[in-house]
Amino acid sequence: MTTLRIAGGTVYDPANGVDGAVRDICIQDGTIVATLPKNAPKLDATGMVVMPGGIDIHAHVAASSVNTARRLVPEQHDADPARAPDLALDEDGELVIPRSGSGGTVPSVFTTGYRYAGLGYTTVFDAAVAPITARDTHAQLDDTPIVDAGCFILLGNDAYLLRQLAAGATDRIQDYVAWMLGATRGYAVKIVNPGGVELWKENVREVKTLDDPVGGEAKVTPRAILEALTTAANALKLPHPVHIHCNNLGIPGNVATTLDSMRTVAGQRAHFTHVQFHSYAGERGKSWASGAKQIAEYLAQHPETTCDVGQVMFGPACTITADGALEYLLHTSNGGKWVNVDIELETGCGIVPFNYKDKSAVNALQWVVGLELFLLSPDPWRVVLSTDHPNGATFQSYPELIHLLMDRAYRDEKLKAINQKFLVGSALADGIAREYTLGEIAIITRAGPARILGLTQKGHLGVGADADITVYTTDADRTKMFATPRYVVKGGTLVVEEGQLRRAPTGQRHGVRPGYDTLIERDVKDFFDRYLTVAFENYAV
Amino acid sequence: MADGTIEHTTCLGCGCACDDIAVVTRGGQIVEARNACPLGVDWFGKGTIPARIRSGDGPRDADLASAIAAAAARLRSASRPLVYLAADLSCESQRAAIAVADMLHALLDTLTGTTASAGILAAQRRGRASASLGEIRNRADIVLFWGTDPATRYPRYTSRYAPEPAGLYLPKGRAGRTVIAVDIGTDRGPADADVRVTVAPADEITALALIRAALLGRALPSPGADTLDARTSALADRLRAGHYVAIVADAEASEGRDVRRSDGLLSLAEALNGPTRCALSTLRAGGNRSGADAMLTAQTGYPMAVDFARGVPRYRPNAGAAQLLAGGAIDVALLVGSAHSVPPALRGPLGKIPCVAIGPRASESPIPTAVAIDTGVAGIHEGGTAFRLDDIPLPLRPALAPPNDTVLVLRALAAAIAAEARAA
């Protein structure tokens, strides 16, 4: 039995209504308990800030596409070699080989786990896994130490699913979704540019409205795909029903598409991801402006709708998405290297390394739109933190992002220095006084993501919760404070000690296995036999 | 294992990784590999392999623990060790071997470093427009074979992927597709191509540039009747008219080919994505080579030629195993996988240094070994995962049992090295 008392810290546990109270957190065998004997081992956290471990609701860390991106940026790895951590000996003599690696915007697998833990993050979800490559994702996650992980399965352009829609066989869709999540050990349904990836494969590069036909089928439209998958995911009572990347990412005027998508599934639980990239007013080829206010207004009226922001931060990034058409556009606009992989009958993948510049008018607007989404947010529980790592910035920029949210003077100073061209009339440019409190930071990085993901054991410090805990030394420089936690506990193991990574236990995998009518397997197998190049029998992980 | 038939087995005879093989065993031997092509039948063979453990010069076999201890001591005492990943390893074995290289601060390299590096380096500079094989099967209405006919080295490519099968968007299969063969000297495209274009080897790079120029609207005005310009601009017109073009080329270096070819093919595929859609499909040989590239990339950030000498991975595509061995810099080698797949150029220098071999037929290695531990062939005796040439992961279904399991041997080796390091 291993026990630990984190004593005397200032605790932020918003899910249990604790907002900066001094109390002890007791841990026994990986779980939080009510009390421990007085002589239990103790960690003095007096004067320090104690929060649940961070939860990244949307990142790209372990997909096949991520590994393709990794291969594309050797120059970034050259510039950021990562030594193996100096791990302490494991108590049970279990051999844990500390591993070197490389960083940059797409770190190697071990380095990814170490660095997340080093930031106080203990749970990470990979947001875009092509089902046929799920086996690779789980292998990469096996080599991503410390953090608990799960993955979202791309279904918004799946040929079998689109055929069911075309045939009006919507009853099959729920069974198919359930089968697929089990087969891939996935956690949630991901929709990327519904219909748009299939259209890109057909050399149709633009989705004008949610009612554009896909594959020449009037019944198959982005709207029909959104409706069908959201309905199926909610009917299956998935812990995280559906994770939506809307059509027209990164295009001025796309806030209309985003609002239309939100209305399409209004009344049902649905999560909209990296909404910053989908909240632009203006008009294609003409002008850009912020549409953040419209999104905030919608969210205020719709408690069933949640989102993560996908903040852009200035500096190097690597755009990796299933949205192939978008990546081609980006490549033609920045002239940089470009990868495209069309993935058979399922989805796509595009990659373009990118550098966001504060002197670029569009990049400056993107930065502002993200911050506005946070600062105009009607409810921190439903507008949570992400950078769409590494699309808007890497996860290592979270501390600076938190600093921007908590410190108006710091933020306004940065705002002055950026390109102002598209900022006329923006709420941030007009001045937003709001500063996030530590309690609110705990919501947007822990409690909120846990609730949205349906992780009842995580994101809080109540009795029975997983003992994933981060302890920070209080510092007015919030970047510094959040970049260097003093202690991190993962599943009861002290992984960061005095700011040093000392242990690297294996994280847990989160997946769902909803029930379904097994008749679906026969039909899917028939489809596989006819069109896929992988045997049905070899598909499930 | 008992007699019987294992269905849906994945063949690693070449990078096609056909996963529809039924392997029939009787009396501990493979008697049939149904659906496999001749190359695949050859690769499966009978599945009989030696089961020996050799350490030192003694006539008798060593026990596993002492062989592992001897290997660990050899490798620990090296000042410039090499860990070399040959063919026939599962991804799981490759991952375990990379961990050993990391611990030893070794140079880590693979078959890719000597056979397929040009295409990887070019793609790292410029990117790559590609697709999984199923997308090509279901969608490609134009299939262009650039100086390659898969018939001998990748026999079932044409029947499983393209151009033969019917696809979701190509119900007529072969009849619905146009096959273009570009013959470059003796490297000829498929015999049954609908269109043939001949290019002299000396003109190959120019031809690629001319097709691209034509696509980008930069062709020379009114070319003569049978000049290279005329042929390439006619080809550009055909390609542009396709809905989805697949360009198929062999990634494994054939001697004398210009390394700029990789860049030319990538540029061409990229340019075709302006007017239409296009994917470049590059052929890889067998034994899970793409898996090695992917596992190295995941764990180190680099797909081949990784030097851990400074305690962190450094990319050394121009100072990999071939170069360092030739220069006499390596003093001990750990050879993992089939020693018989090691390129001839590496065998000589490897023979001059102490070699620890862990892999199928290690005890019969053509390279002299100080320690040899026989393990199984991934896909025949060992399970796990392998990558198809397009990076699609597939499960392995071993029909026979291995003499020793590569992953377990490598893990034991890592533990022995760690224990020695701790004691020191």
Ligand code: SF4
């Ligand atoms: S084509 Fe290649 S993978 Fe397929 S059966 Fe032949 S050798 Fe094996």
Ligand SMILES: [Zn+2]
């Ligand atoms: Zn994303």
